[in-house]
Amino acid sequence: MAAAKTTSGPGGSIAGAARDAILAGVVALGIFGPLVGLKTEQNMQNELVITTRWGLVAIIVGIVIAGRFLLTTTIWPAMTRNKMRDKPAATAGEVAFRARLARWFAPTGLVFLFIYPALMVYFLGFQGSLKWVDNFGIQILIYVMLGWGLNIVVGLAGLLDLGYVAFYAVGAYSYALLATHFGLSFWLLLPLAGTLAALWGIMLGFPVLRLRGDYLAIVTLAFGEIIRLVLINFRELTNGSAGISSIPKITFFGLYSFDLSAPNNFAKVFDLPMSSAYYKIFLYYLILLLALLTAFVTLRLRKLPVGRAWEALREDEIACRSLGINTTNTKLTAFALGAMFGGFAGSFFAARQGFVSPESFTFMESAVIVAIVVLGGMGSMIGVALAAVAMIGGTELLRELDFLKAVFGEGFDPDQFRMLIFGLAMVLVMIWKPRGFVSAREPTVFLNERKSISGSFVKEGHG
Amino acid sequence: MSSVLSSEPAPRRWTADPVLTVEHVQMRFGGLVAVNDLSFEVGRGDITALIGPNGAGKTTVFNCITGFYKPTQGMLLLKHAKGDTFLLERMPDYRISAKARVARTFQNIRLFSGMTVLENLLVAQHNRLMLASGMTILGVLGLPSYKRAEKESIEAAKFWLEKTGLTARADDPAGDLPYGAQRRLEIARAMCTEPQLLCLDEPAAGLNPRESAELNTLLLDIRKMGTTSILLIEHDMSVVMEISDHVVVLEYGVKISDGTPSEVRNDPRVIAAYLGVDDEEVEKVEEQLDELAEGTTP
Numbered sequence: 001m002a003a004a005k006t007t008s009g010p011g012g013s014i015a016g017a018a019r020d021a022i023l024a025g026v027v028a029l030g031i032f033g034p035l036v037g038l039k040t041e042q043n044m045q046n047e048l049v050i051t052t053r054w055g056l057v058a059i060i061v062g063i064v065i066a067g068r069f070l071l072t073t074t075i076w077p078a079m080t081r082n083k084m085r086d087k088p089a090a091t092a093g094e095v096a097f098r099a100r101l102a103r104w105f106a107p108t109g110l111v112f113l114f115i116y117p118a119l120m121v122y123f124l125g126f127q128g129s130l131k132w133v134d135n136f137g138i139q140i141l142i143y144v145m146l147g148w149g150l151n152i153v154v155g156l157a158g159l160l161d162l163g164y165v166a167f168y169a170v171g172a173y174s175y176a177l178l179a180t181h182f183g184l185s186f187w188l189l190l191p192l193a194g195t196l197a198a199l200w201g202i203m204l205g206f207p208v209l210r211l212r213g214d215y216l217a218i219v220t221l222a223f224g225e226i227i228r229l230v231l232i233n234f235r236e237l238t239n240g241s242a243g244i245s246s247i248p249k250i251t252f253f254g255l256y257s258f259d260l261s262a263p264n265n266f267a268k269v270f271d272l273p274m275s276s277a278y279y280k281i282f283l284y285y286l287i288l289l290l291a292l293l294t295a296f297v298t299l300r301l302r303k304l305p306v307g308r309a310w311e312a313l314r315e316d317e318i319a320c321r322s323l324g325i326n327t328t329n330t331k332l333t334a335f336a337l338g339a340m341f342g343g344f345a346g347s348f349f350a351a352r353q354g355f356v357s358p359e360s361f362t363f364m365e366s367a368v369i370v371a372i373v374v375l376g377g378m379g380s381m382i383g384v385a386l387a388a389v390a391m392i393g394g395t396e397l398l399r400e401l402d403f404l405k406a407v408f409g410e411g412f413d414p415d416q417f418r419m420l421i422f423g424l425a426m427v428l429v430m431i432w433k434p435r436g437f438v439s440a441r442e443p444t445v446f447l448n449e450r451k452s453i454s455g456s457f458v459k460e461g462h463g
Numbered sequence: 464m465s466s467v468l469s470s471e472p473a474p475r476r477w478t479a480d481p482v483l484t485v486e487h488v489q490m491r492f493g494g495l496v497a498v499n500d501l502s503f504e505v506g507r508g509d510i511t512a513l514i515g516p517n518g519a520g521k522t523t524v525f526n527c528i529t530g531f532y533k534p535t536q537g538m539l540l541l542k543h544a545k546g547d548t549f550l551l552e553r554m555p556d557y558r559i560s561a562k563a564r565v566a567r568t569f570q571n572i573r574l575f576s577g578m579t580v581l582e583n584l585l586v587a588q589h590n591r592l593m594l595a596s597g598m599t600i601l602g603v604l605g606l607p608s609y610k611r612a613e614k615e616s617i618e619a620a621k622f623w624l625e626k627t628g629l630t631a632r633a634d635d636p637a638g639d640l641p642y643g644a645q646r647r648l649e650i651a652r653a654m655c656t657e658p659q660l661l662c663l664d665e666p667a668a669g670l671n672p673r674e675s676a677e678l679n680t681l682l683l684d685i686r687k688m689g690t691t692s693i694l695l696i697e698h699d700m701s702v703v704m705e706i707s708d709h710v711v712v713l714e715y716g717v718k719i720s721d722g723t724p725s726e727v728r729n730d731p732r733v734i735a736a737y738l739g740v741d742d743e744e745v746e747k748v749e750e751q752l753d754e755l756a757e758g759t760t761p
Contacts, residue, residue: 443582
């Protein structure tokens with residue numbers, strides 16, 4: 001590193017950079033040579049044979065050398081130049097532009113979300129749009145909704161909940177079980193699943209009220225695991241790891257069905273060609289509306305005393321108590337409301353998949369949702385939505401990177417690296433924006449002028 | 464009431480209609496007795512100061528009054544002007560603020576630093592607004608009754624912003640205010656709960672002389688309004704002697720003096736506690752006191 005610093009000054013010599021890059025290449029060879037280049041496999045006689053993958057090592061070392069050379073010759077000098085140059089104060093035009101951007105971002109985004117399926121169908125046809133509406137649209141919106149739900153607990157009330165997936169599971173199994181056993185409709189079970197999840201939220205809330213910080217995080221994590229283990233082991237009710245299948249589809253408010261065999265099938269009634277795209281587009285709009293309901297309720301609550309009490313709780317719990325705020329109830333409402341939205345999302349998930357199993361509710365899911373909230377900037381609705389797009393959309397996009405097979409060989413599957421890339425991206429974003437995409441807090445009320453509050457004043461909460 | 468019968472020099476004005484009566488309060492942490500057999504009264508409409516050297520147990524008394532600690536023994540009786548009485552030692556902390564109407568500030572300022580000054584003052588009016596929002600349900604539906612209540616709360620906040628000179632900074636985050644302004648905001652926030660008793664834990668700590676004088680004016684203003692009695696812990700003797708009507712002195716968790724500022728200032732035990740004296744001298748002073756006590760009691 002020391003060598004790199006001396007040669008990478010403004011206008012650093014190319015020879016020095018090349019030497020540095022080759023040095024990095026040697027280090028990479030030392031690391032990846034044995035790790036990647038040598039592979040042991042068992043042959044038919046159960047003997048270990050070493051196979052070598054020197055080609056792959058060469059590619060990796062090549063990437064390291066090229067990357068290091070690029071860093072020392074262009075990127076680092078550019079960064080130091082940027083740092084040295086005094087940043088001119090934002091001109092009035094820039095400030096106005098930023099304000100306009102902030103004002104128009106949400107409405108434009110909303111309009112885009114509403115015409116998104118139409119755009120996809122227009123450009124790709126019904127069959128071609130399936131992937132983009134289902135894998136990207138619906139999948140991302142589910143996580144946006146989960147992120148917004150958890151945002152109430154983590155972002156506003158400052159209670160770190162690592163077991164949020166438990167409420168998602170409660171919602172999903174509520175719908176799955178009640179719909180398959182009693183044939184109740186989605187529109188009845190949606191509020192019921194939300195209520196049940198909220199009840200579980202309160203049940204979790206009570207024992208953890210006294211806990212703060214790391215202890216709260218550990219207990220909520222354990223709660224998430226308990227729910228999953230109960231789902232696996234309570235076979236009589238949940239059918240264990242095999243899960244529940246053939247969960248009924250959601251009907252169009254009871255008027256039209258999307259079942260192919262039903263007489264009031266949507267396509268049959270309107271005399272359209274058969275396609276599964278109608279159902280997906282319907283589901284897209286449904287989850288969009290559910291997510292917007294979450295956003296609407298959260299935004300309203302923020303301006304109500306309960307929302308302010310949540311944020312005050314995040315800032316200083318002792319001060320809250322000295323002002324006569326019942327912190328027990330305040331925490332419980334945060335847990336219950338967050339859980340309720342998780343339950344809504346869960347029952348939608350069950351209906352969309354048609355199949356639920358405990359596999360879908362692992363700790364990984366909780367971690368992803370917490371990561372979305374943290375990455376987005378705790379408390380910010382737009383930030384959380386952007387983070388969900390980046391995280392879920394990003395990992396879905398990895399499936400599309402077929403061209404990488406040309407570089408790394410036929411057996412290369414970028415999807416297997418998603419967690420690696422995901423972690424790398426998180427580290428980079430946290431270096432670049434340590435408090436998430438949108439760190440500033442919007443005040444809920446103002447006397448003379450609305451000023452957003454710099455993230456450095458806002459506390460993260462301590463459990 | 465025995466104090467009235469005994470032959471103390473001045474009539475004890477604060478015993479006539481105390482807002483808070485502390486009786487035989489003891490606070491024990493394991494083997495350590497932080498406050499022992501403490502009794503005093505806080506007169507209605509008075510500014511009462513609780514002073515004493517570091518570690519005398521002043522903040523412990525505050526924490527007992529505001530419910531953050533439960534005293535091991537004793538009684539804390541709060542009486543409203545309308546006559547309602549509350550036994551503070553039996554109430555959880557948030558109810559002491561909400562029902563008994565005791566507000567407090569903290570030695571190390573505890574503001575909601577990421578919220579604006581105005582938001583801080585609205586959080587203080589939580590319970591009233593919560594009722595107005597129909598426990599949130601009516602508020603989510605956006606009914607006008609809540610809007611009206613919120614407007615009233617903002618008016619109340621404006622009043623206190625004006626009083627504390629923070630109107631210009633109402634929309635700034637509380638954490639961005641200078642230290643003195645944060646102290647004043649904490650008092651304004653406590654006053655927004657419409658307290659009967661306001662407990663201030665070292666309000667003048669870290670203030671410069673000008674800010675300290677402004678604080679005095681603010682506290683005297685609050686007293687003039689007549690609805691709130693003030694109990695304050697203070698080390699700054701200029702504040703204590705200038706504005707307080709009644710001073711209680713603690714040392715090692717025990718009350719050593721109780722009276723008007725001038726009485727307390729001349730009390731040899733207080734002088735000894737603050738300036739420190741040789742052991743011999745303490746004994747001498749105690750002897751004198753004993754003699755004095757024997758000489759005066761029949």
